Amino acid sequence: MNSEPPEIKERLRIREMTIDDLSEVFHLGEKLFTSEYSPSMYRTWDEYEITTLFNSDNDLCLVAELEDEILGFALGTTVEKQHSAWKYGYLVWLGIRQGIQKSGAGAKLFRELKRRMIEQGVRMMLIDTDADNQAGISFFKKQGFGNVQQHVYMSLNLSKKSKTKKEKPE
Numbered sequence: 678m679n680s681e682p683p684e685i686k687e688r689l690r691i692r693e694m695t696i697d698d699l700s701e702v703f704h705l706g707e708k709l710f711t712s713e714y715s716p717s718m719y720r721t722w723d724e725y726e727i728t729t730l731f732n733s734d735n736d737l738c739l740v741a742e743l744e745d746e747i748l749g750f751a752l753g754t755t756v757e758k759q760h761s762a763w764k765y766g767y768l769v770w771l772g773i774r775q776g777i778q779k780s781g782a783g784a785k786l787f788r789e790l791k792r793r794m795i796e797q798g799v800r801m802m803l804i805d806t807d808a809d810n811q812a813g814i815s816f817f818k819k820q821g822f823g824n825v826q827q828h829v830y831m832s833l834n835l836s837k838k839s840k841t842k843k844e845k846p847e
């Protein structure tokens with residue numbers, strides 16, 4: 678019997694991301710959040726995602742480390758809406774290195790992020806992901822998320838050949 682998965686989970690250390698981790702986390706994210714991951718282009722992993730969240734919400738930027746190697750990360754932020762007493766916690770990016778997925782690392786990172794958000798007064802957590810991300814959706818359902826809401830993204834090609842009816846010459 679293979680006893681590796683529970684071992685990894687127990688040995689993983691969850692800690693706040695530091696400035697020295699930025700490039701490692703960025704490159705791990707590049708491997709996970711490719712254009713196939715999000716074909717809509719709505720979610721794009723780039724340097725600004727990580728540096729912006731690191732600057733604004735350092736205590737909600739976490740890494741999962743095993744023997745000095747970063748195997749996963751969770752980047753979150755909080756949102757306060759006007760006219761609402763509620764504070765929301767938005768888990769923006771969660772990624773686990775391929776090869777150790779499904780061994781409990783995501784759940785461990787998520788638990789620590791949730792604990793920190795509760796400590797900050799968050800009353801509701803939010804996530805979003807593509808509708809075809811079955812692994813992600815299954816993961817979040819397992820963490821207790823529900824109330825799935827559909828969102829439609831549309832695009833309009835503005836290159837020469839694509840014109841709406843109104844724009845066609847009479």
Ligand SMILES: CC(C)(COP(=O)(O)OP(=O)(O)OC[C@H]1O[C@@H](n2cnc3c(N)ncnc32)[C@H](O)[C@@H]1OP(=O)(O)O)[C@@H](O)C(=O)NCCC(=O)NCCS
Nearest residue numbers: 770771772773778779780781782783784806812813815816
């Ligand atoms: C989603 C993700 C963060 C989950 O992390 P993880 O460490 O693999 O998850 P855990 O081991 O803690 O939890 C396992 C659960 O997650 C779900 N899951 C994870 N990988 C899965 C896969 N390949 N297929 C189906 N379900 C999967 C299942 O519900 C699973 O429960 P099960 O083992 O009882 O079936 C990870 O798969 C990942 O990095 N995916 C790519 C990036 C992504 O989609 N991020 C989420 C949106 S930002």
